[in-house]
Amino acid sequence: MTSNATIKKLLIVDDSKVSRMIIRARVLAVYPDWEILEASTGAEGITQVREHQPDFCTMDINMPGMLGTEAAEIILKDFPHIRVVIFSANIQESFQDRANAMGATFVAKPITEKSIAEALHYFLG
Numbered sequence: 001m002t003s004n005a006t007i008k009k010l011l012i013v014d015d016s017k018v019s020r021m022i023i024r025a026r027v028l029a030v031y032p033d034w035e036i037l038e039a040s041t042g043a044e045g046i047t048q049v050r051e052h053q054p055d056f057c058t059m060d061i062n063m064p065g066m067l068g069t070e071a072a073e074i075i076l077k078d079f080p081h082i083r084v085v086i087f088s089a090n091i092q093e094s095f096q097d098r099a100n101a102m103g104a105t106f107v108a109k110p111i112t113e114k115s116i117a118e119a120l121h122y123f124l125g
Helices: 016-032 044-054 068-080 091-103 113-124
Strands: 010-011 036-037 056-060 082-089 106-108
Touching: 010 016, 010 044, 016 036, 016 113, 036 044, 044 056, 044 068, 056 068, 068 082, 068 091, 082 091, 082 113, 091 106, 106 113
Parallel strands: 010 036, 010 056, 056 082, 082 106
Antiparallel strands: none
16 A cells, blocks of 8 residues: 555546546556546536546547537646646547647547556556
8 A cells, every 4th residue: 555645636538438538447457546536527527626626637628518629728727737638539630739838738539558558657657
């Protein structure tokens, strides 16, 4: 068992329950002590960040209501220390550039063991 000082909090923001379940399961397989929070919309993600101040956040782009890029910009403006990975099937360079400009990193979907490993590498970089 690790000490509380090394336990990290990860917020998973995705409107797909399946995507959230896959990310949760793969992260906990590697880091079983991490606390996992979930949100299904960008607005809910912002609320979760304000309440729980996670260390890391995965963010889907295409969600009902607010786009994930908009939510990530708000989160990073208020909490610049949070490391954010934006997952999206839309691999247009403009999305990647926007993620980098706001201080996040972009990882292409589908959500797989490889893409989650890439996100974890960025988080713990």
